[in-house]
Amino acid sequence: MPEENIHPPHDKLFKAGFSDPAHAGAFLRSQLPEVLNSRIAWDALRLEPGSYVDSQFRESESDLLFCAPFGENAGLLYLLFEHQRSRDPWMGLRLLRYMMRIWEAWLQDHPDAKRLPVILPIVLAQNEGRWGIATRFRDLLDIPPGMEEVLGADVPDFRFRLIELSELPFEKIAGTPEGILTLRVLKADVSGELLDEDVWDEALLAKVSRNAFDLVLRYLLSRGIDMTTFRRKVETIQQAEVRKTTMTLAEQIR
16 A cells, blocks of 8 residues: 555654654653653653554554653653544554554563563544543443442553543643644644644744744645635735745745
8 A cells, every 4th residue: 555545644744743752752741740750751752663553544543652761760661652533432442452562562572571661552632523432441341330349450451641632722732843833733624724823823833943844834735725815824924034934835845
């Protein structure tokens, strides 16, 4: 299958924006509690190679796996950062499958290991509506009434963090300028606001690298936006350097 078909524009933008540990780490830190953040060596965060997503889901999601020293004994923490475009009530089951693949691959590389590294699964939902699904694996199990305490720890259980862009206001998206712009664009794409001020925030655009802005602009121009409205938007940009860069890149892309 051609690469273009495997990775649609939204997945390409997500991976381009967050494959850099600096951008991913800055955003994830804003979503995790401080008690956990303080134990993760964010400066040593690194991207791991490979993908663990099932092939049949490649057109609706993408995954990034990061690793960082964790805790006082410098154990390893793996952050499975998942980008999802459609609501999936069985997300917990799929994440468990991905986590198993990560652990199996890890054991192949560390055959003498005595314990497995911790994996923290995080899902970024891009779609407009709320998912309203269970984020605890145990809630997917058909446990008879009154048997919850009886079964106790005899059944598998974990939670995953679900970050819903529809519930995250534009101004509350935190991280590096590149990461913030990427998430604002992904959010605006679903709500039809790609030419609104939340995306065309001049103070933000002025801080974004030219390469990152180029990627975002390519995404914008691939989404079927009205070119007349786009040109008018560019003409209203007050900062001469931002306006010039936008016009230059847009012409190059076209």
